[in-house]
Amino acid sequence: MSPTEIALIIVAIVTASGAWLNARYGRMARVERRLASVESLNNRLWAYIRQQHDHAYRSGFQPLPIPDSLFDQERETP
Numbered sequence: 001m002s003p004t005e006i007a008l009i010i011v012a013i014v015t016a017s018g019a020w021l022n023a024r025y026g027r028m029a030r031v032e033r034r035l036a037s038v039e040s041l042n043n044r045l046w047a048y049i050r051q052q053h054d055h056a057y058r059s060g061f062q063p064l065p066i067p068d069s070l071f072d073q074e075r076e077t078p
Contacts, residue, residue: 044070 048070055064 041071 048067052064
């Protein structure tokens with residue numbers, strides 16, 4: 001094998017590993033963004049349910065209306 005062929009093989013290996021790393025970490029970044037979005041929604045839902053429990057305990061049976069801002073952040077992210 002000539003030195004040129006060896007160099008081409010090394011370049012191909014480096015390129016393939018770079019593409020694989022880019023795909024892996026790009027995917028992980030999307031997963032992390034999605035997880036942050038879901039955690040944020042979970043926190044807002046928990047606060048809303050907590051308000052519902054407090055309201056029902058203090059004042060009776062009429063539930064509070066669902067605030068429009070509860071799902072706004074989720075709608076903004078694709």
